[in-house]
Amino acid sequence: MKSEELSKLLEEYLDSELETAEQELFARYDRELEVPPFLWTRVAAHTVAENNKPKLKGWSAIFAQPLARVIAVLLLAIAVGIVYVISRQPEPNKTVAGSNKPGPTQPKISEPEPEQKKTEFVASQAKPKHRVRRTTNRTPADQSDVWSSDLAYLDIDEQDTARHIEQTQNLLRSIRNVPTTDSDEEIDVSYDKQLSRRLLNENVVLRRDAEMKAKFPTKTLLTDLEPFLIDIANLPDRARPEDVRAIKERVQKTEIVAALLDYQNPGTINR
Amino acid sequence: MSALAGTLMNSSADLVTRVCQGDSDAFRLIFERYSRPVISFIYDMVGDRALAEELTQETFVRAFRAIHTMRAETKLSTWLFGIARNVARESLRARARANSHVDLADKSVMDLSDNKPEPVDGLLSKELNELIRRSLAALDEDKRLVFTLKVLHQCSYEEIAMITGFSLAKLKTDLHRARAEMRKRISAYAGVGYEV
Numbered sequence: 430m431k432s433e434e435l436s437k438l439l440e441e442y443l444d445s446e447l448e449t450a451e452q453e454l455f456a457r458y459d460r461e462l463e464v465p466p467f468l469w470t471r472v473a474a475h476t477v478a479e480n481n482k483p484k485l486k487g488w489s490a491i492f493a494q495p496l497a498r499v500i501a502v503l504l505l506a507i508a509v510g511i512v513y514v515i516s517r518q519p520e521p522n523k524t525v526a527g528s529n530k531p532g533p534t535q536p537k538i539s540e541p542e543p544e545q546k547k548t549e550f551v552a553s554q555a556k557p558k559h560r561v562r563r564t565t566n567r568t569p570a571d572q573s574d575v576w577s578s579d580l581a582y583l584d585i586d587e588q589d590t591a592r593h594i595e596q597t598q599n600l601l602r603s604i605r606n607v608p609t610t611d612s613d614e615e616i617d618v619s620y621d622k623q624l625s626r627r628l629l630n631e632n633v634v635l636r637r638d639a640e641m642k643a644k645f646p647t648k649t650l651l652t653d654l655e656p657f658l659i660d661i662a663n664l665p666d667r668a669r670p671e672d673v674r675a676i677k678e679r680v681q682k683t684e685i686v687a688a689l690l691d692y693q694n695p696g697t698i699n700r
Numbered sequence: 701m702s703a704l705a706g707t708l709m710n711s712s713a714d715l716v717t718r719v720c721q722g723d724s725d726a727f728r729l730i731f732e733r734y735s736r737p738v739i740s741f742i743y744d745m746v747g748d749r750a751l752a753e754e755l756t757q758e759t760f761v762r763a764f765r766a767i768h769t770m771r772a773e774t775k776l777s778t779w780l781f782g783i784a785r786n787v788a789r790e791s792l793r794a795r796a797r798a799n800s801h802v803d804l805a806d807k808s809v810m811d812l813s814d815n816k817p818e819p820v821d822g823l824l825s826k827e828l829n830e831l832i833r834r835s836l837a838a839l840d841e842d843k844r845l846v847f848t849l850k851v852l853h854q855c856s857y858e859e860i861a862m863i864t865g866f867s868l869a870k871l872k873t874d875l876h877r878a879r880a881e882m883r884k885r886i887s888a889y890a891g892v893g894y895e896v
Contacts, residue, residue, distance in 0.1 A: 448879075451882075451883070452851070454828075455851050457825065457828065458828070458832045459825065460740055460743055460829070461829070462739060462743055462749065465753060468757055469728065472760045473724070475757075475761040475764070476724060476727060476761070476764045477724075479761075480722070480724070
Protein backbone atom coordinates (compact mmCIF):
# COMPACT_ATOMS: atom_id res chain seq x y z
CA MET A 430 0.00 0.00 0.00
CA LYS A 431 2.77 2.30 0.93
CA SER A 432 4.70 1.51 -2.22
CA GLU A 433 1.56 2.31 -4.29
CA GLU A 434 1.18 5.67 -2.61
CA LEU A 435 4.84 6.39 -3.07
CA SER A 436 4.60 5.35 -6.70
CA LYS A 437 1.63 7.65 -7.17
CA LEU A 438 3.35 10.57 -5.49
CA LEU A 439 6.49 9.95 -7.53
CA GLU A 440 4.40 9.86 -10.69
CA GLU A 441 2.72 13.17 -9.80
CA TYR A 442 6.09 14.70 -8.97
CA LEU A 443 7.57 13.51 -12.24
CA ASP A 444 4.51 14.75 -14.13
CA SER A 445 4.73 18.17 -12.57
CA GLU A 446 8.46 18.29 -13.25
CA LEU A 447 7.78 17.18 -16.76
CA GLU A 448 5.08 19.78 -17.24
CA THR A 449 7.42 22.44 -15.99
CA ALA A 450 10.06 21.28 -18.41
CA GLU A 451 7.49 21.19 -21.17
CA GLN A 452 6.32 24.65 -20.36
CA GLU A 453 9.86 25.92 -20.58
CA LEU A 454 10.32 24.15 -23.87
CA PHE A 455 7.07 25.38 -25.37
CA ALA A 456 7.72 28.85 -24.04
CA ARG A 457 10.65 28.88 -26.42
CA TYR A 458 8.32 28.07 -29.30
CA ASP A 459 8.55 30.99 -31.66
CA ARG A 460 6.16 30.91 -34.57
CA GLU A 461 8.07 33.76 -36.18
CA LEU A 462 4.70 35.25 -36.83
CA GLU A 463 3.85 38.93 -37.09
CA VAL A 464 0.54 40.54 -37.67
CA PRO A 465 0.92 42.09 -41.11
CA PRO A 466 -0.10 45.76 -41.27
CA PHE A 467 -2.46 45.15 -44.19
CA LEU A 468 -4.55 42.86 -42.05
CA TRP A 469 -6.17 45.74 -40.20
CA THR A 470 -6.73 47.56 -43.49
CA ARG A 471 -8.64 44.57 -44.81
CA VAL A 472 -10.63 44.13 -41.60
CA ALA A 473 -11.41 47.86 -41.52
CA ALA A 474 -12.58 47.75 -45.13
CA HIS A 475 -15.04 45.01 -44.17
CA THR A 476 -16.25 46.80 -41.08
CA VAL A 477 -16.84 50.01 -43.03
CA ALA A 478 -18.80 48.04 -45.59
CA GLU A 479 -20.83 46.47 -42.78
CA ASN A 480 -21.60 49.87 -41.32
CA ASN A 481 -22.71 51.21 -44.69
CA LYS A 482 -25.18 48.39 -45.22
CA PRO A 483 -28.74 49.61 -44.81
CA LYS A 484 -29.93 48.23 -41.51
CA LEU A 485 -33.28 46.55 -41.68
CA LYS A 486 -35.66 47.06 -38.84
CA GLY A 487 -38.73 45.32 -37.54
CA TRP A 488 -40.42 42.89 -39.89
CA SER A 489 -37.96 43.63 -42.68
CA ALA A 490 -35.13 42.45 -40.46
CA ILE A 491 -37.03 39.30 -39.57
CA PHE A 492 -37.90 38.49 -43.18
CA ALA A 493 -34.34 39.17 -44.25
CA GLN A 494 -33.43 35.92 -42.52
CA PRO A 495 -33.54 32.99 -44.95
CA LEU A 496 -35.31 30.70 -42.49
CA ALA A 497 -37.93 33.32 -41.73
CA ARG A 498 -38.52 33.74 -45.44
CA VAL A 499 -39.05 30.02 -45.89
CA ILE A 500 -41.46 29.91 -42.94
CA ALA A 501 -43.39 32.88 -44.29
CA VAL A 502 -43.76 31.22 -47.70
CA LEU A 503 -44.89 27.99 -46.04
CA LEU A 504 -47.49 29.78 -43.93
CA LEU A 505 -48.77 31.60 -46.99
CA ALA A 506 -49.03 28.32 -48.89
CA ILE A 507 -50.94 26.73 -46.00
CA ALA A 508 -53.32 29.67 -45.81
CA VAL A 509 -53.98 29.52 -49.56
CA GLY A 510 -54.53 25.76 -49.27
CA ILE A 511 -57.06 26.18 -46.46
CA VAL A 512 -58.97 28.83 -48.39
CA TYR A 513 -58.96 26.59 -51.46
CA VAL A 514 -60.23 23.57 -49.52
CA ILE A 515 -62.99 25.61 -47.89
CA SER A 516 -64.07 27.06 -51.19
CA ARG A 517 -64.13 23.58 -52.74
CA GLN A 518 -66.26 22.00 -50.00
CA PRO A 519 -69.40 20.46 -51.49
CA GLU A 520 -72.66 22.08 -50.47
CA PRO A 521 -74.70 20.09 -48.01
CA ASN A 522 -77.51 18.15 -49.55
CA LYS A 523 -80.59 20.24 -49.68
CA THR A 524 -83.77 18.53 -48.73
CA VAL A 525 -86.93 19.62 -50.31
CA ALA A 526 -89.35 20.81 -47.70
CA GLY A 527 -92.84 19.90 -48.66
CA SER A 528 -92.20 20.14 -52.34
CA ASN A 529 -93.90 16.87 -53.08
CA LYS A 530 -96.87 17.51 -50.90
CA PRO A 531 -98.19 20.97 -51.31
CA GLY A 532 -100.37 21.00 -48.23
CA PRO A 533 -103.07 23.40 -47.36
CA THR A 534 -100.66 25.59 -45.49
CA GLN A 535 -98.51 26.29 -48.53
CA PRO A 536 -98.45 29.93 -49.41
CA LYS A 537 -100.62 30.73 -52.29
CA ILE A 538 -98.69 33.59 -53.68
CA SER A 539 -96.65 32.94 -56.79
CA GLU A 540 -97.13 29.24 -57.12
CA PRO A 541 -93.73 27.69 -57.75
CA GLU A 542 -92.92 25.49 -60.67
CA PRO A 543 -91.94 21.91 -59.83
CA GLU A 544 -88.35 22.17 -61.08
CA GLN A 545 -87.65 25.23 -59.03
CA LYS A 546 -89.18 23.71 -55.97
CA LYS A 547 -86.61 20.95 -55.91
CA THR A 548 -83.76 23.31 -55.66
CA GLU A 549 -84.97 26.04 -53.42
CA PHE A 550 -86.56 24.94 -50.21
CA VAL A 551 -84.04 23.97 -47.67
CA ALA A 552 -85.26 22.40 -44.51
CA SER A 553 -83.71 23.62 -41.32
CA GLN A 554 -80.89 21.27 -40.44
CA ALA A 555 -78.19 21.19 -37.85
CA LYS A 556 -76.00 24.06 -38.93
CA PRO A 557 -72.28 23.57 -39.29
CA LYS A 558 -70.10 25.01 -36.57
CA HIS A 559 -68.25 27.23 -38.98
CA ARG A 560 -70.70 29.13 -40.94
CA VAL A 561 -69.70 29.38 -44.52
CA ARG A 562 -71.59 31.67 -46.75
CA ARG A 563 -73.19 29.54 -49.37
CA THR A 564 -72.40 30.35 -52.89
CA THR A 565 -75.27 28.97 -54.86
CA ASN A 566 -75.78 29.81 -58.44
CA ARG A 567 -79.17 31.34 -58.01
CA THR A 568 -80.74 33.05 -60.88
CA PRO A 569 -83.13 35.86 -60.14
CA ALA A 570 -86.02 33.55 -61.03
CA ASP A 571 -84.93 31.09 -58.34
CA GLN A 572 -86.40 33.21 -55.61
CA SER A 573 -89.64 33.90 -57.31
CA ASP A 574 -91.37 30.97 -55.67
CA VAL A 575 -90.15 31.72 -52.19
CA TRP A 576 -92.56 33.56 -50.05
CA SER A 577 -90.93 32.68 -46.85
CA SER A 578 -88.57 30.03 -45.65
CA ASP A 579 -85.77 29.39 -43.26
CA LEU A 580 -83.44 30.79 -45.86
CA ALA A 581 -84.35 34.11 -44.37
CA TYR A 582 -82.11 33.27 -41.45
CA LEU A 583 -79.12 32.20 -43.43
CA ASP A 584 -77.42 35.48 -43.80
CA ILE A 585 -77.21 38.74 -41.98
CA ASP A 586 -79.29 40.70 -44.46
CA GLU A 587 -82.13 38.29 -44.10
CA GLN A 588 -81.86 38.35 -40.35
CA ASP A 589 -82.14 42.13 -40.49
CA THR A 590 -85.19 41.84 -42.68
CA ALA A 591 -86.80 39.37 -40.30
CA ARG A 592 -86.15 41.68 -37.36
CA HIS A 593 -87.53 44.61 -39.30
CA ILE A 594 -90.66 42.69 -40.22
CA GLU A 595 -91.20 41.72 -36.60
CA GLN A 596 -90.88 45.30 -35.38
CA THR A 597 -93.16 46.60 -38.12
CA GLN A 598 -95.67 43.94 -37.29
CA ASN A 599 -95.67 45.04 -33.67
CA LEU A 600 -96.13 48.65 -34.74
CA LEU A 601 -99.05 47.85 -36.96
CA ARG A 602 -100.63 45.72 -34.24
CA SER A 603 -100.21 48.62 -31.87
CA ILE A 604 -101.94 51.00 -34.28
CA ARG A 605 -104.65 48.47 -35.01
CA ASN A 606 -105.36 48.13 -31.32
CA VAL A 607 -105.54 51.84 -30.56
CA PRO A 608 -109.03 52.51 -29.17
CA THR A 609 -110.67 55.14 -31.33
CA THR A 610 -113.92 56.69 -30.24
CA ASP A 611 -116.03 59.37 -31.78
CA SER A 612 -115.01 61.83 -29.15
CA ASP A 613 -112.76 64.64 -30.29
CA GLU A 614 -109.92 63.67 -27.98
CA GLU A 615 -106.60 63.52 -29.77
CA ILE A 616 -104.58 60.35 -29.51
CA ASP A 617 -100.94 60.41 -28.43
CA VAL A 618 -99.05 58.48 -31.11
CA SER A 619 -95.67 60.16 -30.60
CA TYR A 620 -93.90 56.89 -29.80
CA ASP A 621 -95.45 55.07 -32.78
CA LYS A 622 -94.54 57.99 -34.99
CA GLN A 623 -90.92 57.94 -33.96
CA LEU A 624 -90.73 54.21 -34.38
CA SER A 625 -92.39 54.41 -37.75
CA ARG A 626 -89.88 56.97 -38.98
CA ARG A 627 -87.03 54.74 -38.02
CA LEU A 628 -88.67 51.69 -39.57
CA LEU A 629 -89.42 53.66 -42.72
CA ASN A 630 -85.77 54.43 -43.25
CA GLU A 631 -84.88 50.83 -42.58
CA ASN A 632 -87.62 49.66 -44.92
CA VAL A 633 -86.29 51.71 -47.82
CA VAL A 634 -82.82 50.28 -47.39
CA LEU A 635 -84.00 46.70 -47.04
CA ARG A 636 -86.36 47.00 -50.00
CA ARG A 637 -83.60 48.22 -52.26
CA ASP A 638 -81.34 45.48 -51.02
CA ALA A 639 -83.98 42.84 -51.68
CA GLU A 640 -84.52 44.23 -55.14
CA MET A 641 -80.82 44.15 -55.92
CA LYS A 642 -80.56 40.57 -54.72
CA ALA A 643 -83.64 39.58 -56.69
CA LYS A 644 -85.58 38.64 -53.58
CA PHE A 645 -88.83 39.67 -55.11
CA PRO A 646 -91.27 38.34 -52.50
CA THR A 647 -89.41 40.20 -49.79
CA LYS A 648 -89.25 43.29 -51.95
CA THR A 649 -93.00 43.09 -52.60
CA LEU A 650 -93.78 42.73 -48.93
CA LEU A 651 -91.59 45.70 -48.02
CA THR A 652 -93.12 47.77 -50.79
CA ASP A 653 -96.56 46.99 -49.40
CA LEU A 654 -95.42 48.03 -45.94
CA GLU A 655 -94.07 51.40 -46.92
CA PRO A 656 -97.39 53.34 -47.29
CA PHE A 657 -98.39 52.32 -43.78
CA LEU A 658 -95.11 53.43 -42.35
CA ILE A 659 -95.29 56.74 -44.24
CA ASP A 660 -98.79 57.42 -42.99
CA ILE A 661 -97.88 56.69 -39.39
CA ALA A 662 -94.67 58.69 -39.61
CA ASN A 663 -96.62 61.68 -40.93
CA LEU A 664 -99.10 61.68 -38.09
CA PRO A 665 -98.81 64.52 -35.62
CA ASP A 666 -97.76 63.59 -32.10
CA ARG A 667 -101.31 63.98 -31.03
CA ALA A 668 -103.28 62.61 -33.95
CA ARG A 669 -106.90 63.04 -34.68
CA PRO A 670 -108.96 59.88 -34.09
CA GLU A 671 -110.22 59.77 -37.68
CA ASP A 672 -106.68 59.75 -39.06
CA VAL A 673 -105.72 56.88 -36.82
CA ARG A 674 -108.91 55.09 -37.62
CA ALA A 675 -108.24 55.38 -41.35
CA ILE A 676 -104.89 53.71 -40.92
CA LYS A 677 -106.41 51.04 -38.70
CA GLU A 678 -109.02 50.22 -41.29
CA ARG A 679 -106.45 49.93 -44.03
CA VAL A 680 -104.34 47.64 -41.87
CA GLN A 681 -107.33 45.40 -41.26
CA LYS A 682 -108.55 45.51 -44.80
CA THR A 683 -105.28 44.65 -46.44
CA GLU A 684 -104.41 41.97 -43.88
CA ILE A 685 -100.88 43.25 -43.88
CA VAL A 686 -100.27 41.96 -40.37
CA ALA A 687 -101.25 38.48 -41.47
CA ALA A 688 -98.88 38.74 -44.41
CA LEU A 689 -96.08 39.76 -42.10
CA LEU A 690 -96.84 36.93 -39.73
CA ASP A 691 -96.87 34.51 -42.62
CA TYR A 692 -93.50 35.79 -43.75
CA GLN A 693 -92.08 35.13 -40.31
CA ASN A 694 -93.75 31.74 -39.82
CA PRO A 695 -94.50 30.31 -43.21
CA GLY A 696 -97.47 28.03 -43.51
CA THR A 697 -99.10 28.97 -40.20
CA ILE A 698 -101.69 31.32 -41.59
CA ASN A 699 -104.66 30.20 -43.55
CA ARG A 700 -105.82 32.92 -45.72
CA MET B 701 -4.62 59.40 -12.60
CA SER B 702 -5.25 60.12 -16.26
CA ALA B 703 -3.37 56.96 -17.19
CA LEU B 704 -5.63 54.97 -14.88
CA ALA B 705 -8.67 56.64 -16.39
CA GLY B 706 -7.38 55.81 -19.85
CA THR B 707 -6.85 52.19 -18.86
CA LEU B 708 -10.36 51.99 -17.47
CA MET B 709 -11.76 53.60 -20.58
CA ASN B 710 -10.00 51.00 -22.68
CA SER B 711 -11.01 47.93 -20.73
CA SER B 712 -12.34 45.14 -22.92
CA ALA B 713 -15.90 45.63 -21.72
CA ASP B 714 -15.69 49.33 -22.40
CA LEU B 715 -14.26 48.74 -25.85
CA VAL B 716 -17.09 46.37 -26.65
CA THR B 717 -19.64 48.94 -25.50
CA ARG B 718 -18.00 51.59 -27.62
CA VAL B 719 -17.98 49.34 -30.69
CA CYS B 720 -21.66 48.65 -30.19
CA GLN B 721 -22.22 52.40 -30.16
CA GLY B 722 -20.49 52.66 -33.52
CA ASP B 723 -16.99 53.66 -32.42
CA SER B 724 -14.69 52.16 -35.07
CA ASP B 725 -11.56 53.30 -33.20
CA ALA B 726 -12.53 51.02 -30.33
CA PHE B 727 -12.63 48.08 -32.68
CA ARG B 728 -9.17 48.98 -33.91
CA LEU B 729 -7.94 48.86 -30.30
CA ILE B 730 -9.52 45.44 -29.89
CA PHE B 731 -7.77 44.30 -33.05
CA GLU B 732 -4.41 45.63 -31.88
CA ARG B 733 -4.83 43.96 -28.52
CA TYR B 734 -5.98 40.54 -29.66
CA SER B 735 -4.78 40.08 -33.24
CA ARG B 736 -1.46 38.57 -32.21
CA PRO B 737 -2.80 35.85 -29.89
CA VAL B 738 -5.59 35.14 -32.36
CA ILE B 739 -3.27 34.75 -35.35
CA SER B 740 -0.93 32.60 -33.27
CA PHE B 741 -3.75 30.37 -32.17
CA ILE B 742 -5.05 30.01 -35.72
CA TYR B 743 -1.55 29.30 -36.98
CA ASP B 744 -1.17 26.61 -34.33
CA MET B 745 -4.39 25.10 -35.57
CA VAL B 746 -3.87 25.28 -39.33
CA GLY B 747 -0.09 25.39 -39.57
CA ASP B 748 -0.09 27.71 -42.55
CA ARG B 749 1.02 31.31 -42.31
CA ALA B 750 -0.94 32.79 -45.24
CA LEU B 751 -4.04 30.87 -44.28
CA ALA B 752 -3.68 32.00 -40.66
CA GLU B 753 -3.66 35.63 -41.80
CA GLU B 754 -6.72 35.10 -43.93
CA LEU B 755 -8.56 33.33 -41.15
CA THR B 756 -7.59 36.02 -38.63
CA GLN B 757 -9.15 38.57 -40.90
CA GLU B 758 -12.29 36.45 -41.13
CA THR B 759 -12.34 36.06 -37.34
CA PHE B 760 -12.30 39.81 -36.74
CA VAL B 761 -14.88 40.50 -39.44
CA ARG B 762 -17.20 37.95 -37.82
CA ALA B 763 -16.47 39.41 -34.42
CA PHE B 764 -17.42 42.87 -35.65
CA ARG B 765 -20.69 41.59 -37.07
CA ALA B 766 -21.65 39.74 -33.91
CA ILE B 767 -20.19 41.90 -31.19
CA HIS B 768 -23.59 43.29 -30.20
CA THR B 769 -24.68 39.74 -29.36
CA MET B 770 -21.80 39.19 -26.96
CA ARG B 771 -22.98 38.68 -23.43
CA ALA B 772 -21.68 41.02 -20.77
CA GLU B 773 -20.29 38.24 -18.61
CA THR B 774 -18.22 36.76 -21.44
CA LYS B 775 -14.54 37.53 -21.55
CA LEU B 776 -13.62 39.18 -24.84
CA SER B 777 -10.51 37.05 -25.39
CA THR B 778 -12.49 33.85 -24.78
CA TRP B 779 -15.16 35.01 -27.15
CA LEU B 780 -12.64 35.87 -29.84
CA PHE B 781 -10.86 32.55 -29.43
CA GLY B 782 -14.23 30.84 -29.80
CA ILE B 783 -14.81 32.55 -33.13
CA ALA B 784 -11.25 31.82 -34.21
CA ARG B 785 -11.69 28.17 -33.32
CA ASN B 786 -14.85 27.96 -35.46
CA VAL B 787 -13.17 29.72 -38.36
CA ALA B 788 -10.13 27.45 -38.15
CA ARG B 789 -12.23 24.33 -37.87
CA GLU B 790 -14.32 25.28 -40.91
CA SER B 791 -11.13 25.88 -42.88
CA LEU B 792 -9.59 22.61 -41.77
CA ARG B 793 -12.65 20.68 -42.79
CA ALA B 794 -13.02 22.51 -46.07
CA ARG B 795 -9.62 21.89 -47.44
CA ALA B 796 -8.28 18.55 -48.28
CA ARG B 797 -5.03 18.07 -46.58
CA ALA B 798 -3.10 15.24 -48.06
CA ASN B 799 -0.10 15.90 -45.89
CA SER B 800 -1.97 16.76 -42.70
CA HIS B 801 -0.28 14.04 -40.70
CA VAL B 802 3.42 13.76 -40.25
CA ASP B 803 4.79 10.34 -39.80
CA LEU B 804 7.14 9.95 -36.88
CA ALA B 805 9.53 8.34 -39.31
CA ASP B 806 9.42 11.43 -41.47
CA LYS B 807 13.03 12.39 -41.88
CA SER B 808 12.32 15.83 -43.20
CA VAL B 809 12.53 17.11 -39.64
CA MET B 810 16.08 15.99 -39.59
CA ASP B 811 16.85 17.66 -42.88
CA LEU B 812 16.06 21.14 -41.68
CA SER B 813 19.65 22.10 -41.34
CA ASP B 814 20.95 23.94 -44.38
CA ASN B 815 24.53 23.11 -43.45
CA LYS B 816 25.36 26.76 -42.92
CA PRO B 817 27.52 27.50 -39.95
CA GLU B 818 24.94 28.71 -37.48
CA PRO B 819 25.13 29.09 -33.77
CA VAL B 820 24.05 25.90 -32.09
CA ASP B 821 21.33 27.61 -30.08
CA GLY B 822 19.87 29.26 -33.16
CA LEU B 823 19.82 26.03 -35.08
CA LEU B 824 18.29 24.20 -32.18
CA SER B 825 15.64 26.83 -31.81
CA LYS B 826 14.71 26.77 -35.47
CA GLU B 827 14.57 23.02 -35.60
CA LEU B 828 12.60 22.91 -32.38
CA ASN B 829 10.05 25.38 -33.71
CA GLU B 830 9.57 23.31 -36.81
CA LEU B 831 9.33 20.15 -34.77
CA ILE B 832 6.69 21.60 -32.49
CA ARG B 833 4.74 22.85 -35.47
CA ARG B 834 4.86 19.48 -37.17
CA SER B 835 4.07 17.63 -33.97
CA LEU B 836 1.09 19.87 -33.39
CA ALA B 837 -0.10 19.21 -36.91
CA ALA B 838 0.13 15.50 -36.23
CA LEU B 839 -2.30 15.68 -33.34
CA ASP B 840 -5.94 15.18 -34.08
CA GLU B 841 -8.04 18.30 -34.12
CA ASP B 842 -9.55 18.14 -30.63
CA LYS B 843 -6.25 17.31 -28.95
CA ARG B 844 -4.45 20.02 -30.89
CA LEU B 845 -7.09 22.51 -29.91
CA VAL B 846 -6.92 21.69 -26.21
CA PHE B 847 -3.14 21.44 -26.15
CA THR B 848 -2.71 24.75 -27.98
CA LEU B 849 -5.07 26.61 -25.69
CA LYS B 850 -3.74 25.12 -22.47
CA VAL B 851 -0.01 24.87 -23.09
CA LEU B 852 0.71 27.49 -25.71
CA HIS B 853 -1.86 30.10 -24.71
CA GLN B 854 -2.14 29.35 -21.00
CA CYS B 855 -5.92 29.38 -20.94
CA SER B 856 -7.70 28.02 -17.88
CA TYR B 857 -9.83 24.93 -18.10
CA GLU B 858 -12.95 27.07 -17.73
CA GLU B 859 -11.90 29.26 -20.61
CA ILE B 860 -11.08 26.25 -22.78
CA ALA B 861 -14.44 24.74 -21.94
CA MET B 862 -16.14 27.96 -23.03
CA ILE B 863 -14.13 28.20 -26.24
CA THR B 864 -14.47 24.58 -27.27
CA GLY B 865 -17.73 23.58 -25.65
CA PHE B 866 -16.07 20.41 -24.37
CA SER B 867 -16.74 18.97 -20.94
CA LEU B 868 -14.04 19.26 -18.30
CA ALA B 869 -13.50 15.51 -18.34
CA LYS B 870 -12.95 15.46 -22.09
CA LEU B 871 -10.63 18.42 -21.84
CA LYS B 872 -8.44 16.72 -19.29
CA THR B 873 -8.40 13.45 -21.17
CA ASP B 874 -7.56 15.13 -24.47
CA LEU B 875 -4.91 17.25 -22.82
CA HIS B 876 -3.32 14.24 -21.16
CA ARG B 877 -3.19 12.32 -24.43
CA ALA B 878 -1.96 15.33 -26.37
CA ARG B 879 0.82 15.88 -23.88
CA ALA B 880 1.82 12.24 -24.10
CA GLU B 881 1.94 12.37 -27.89
CA MET B 882 3.86 15.62 -27.95
CA ARG B 883 6.28 14.30 -25.37
CA LYS B 884 6.84 11.21 -27.41
CA ARG B 885 7.61 13.20 -30.53
CA ILE B 886 9.76 15.82 -28.95
CA SER B 887 11.64 13.77 -26.38
CA ALA B 888 13.89 12.20 -28.98
CA TYR B 889 14.95 15.61 -30.14
CA ALA B 890 14.91 17.64 -26.97
CA GLY B 891 17.63 15.57 -25.46
CA VAL B 892 18.79 15.33 -21.91
CA GLY B 893 16.35 16.01 -19.09
CA TYR B 894 13.34 15.41 -21.22
CA GLU B 895 13.18 11.66 -21.14
CA VAL B 896 10.25 10.15 -19.33
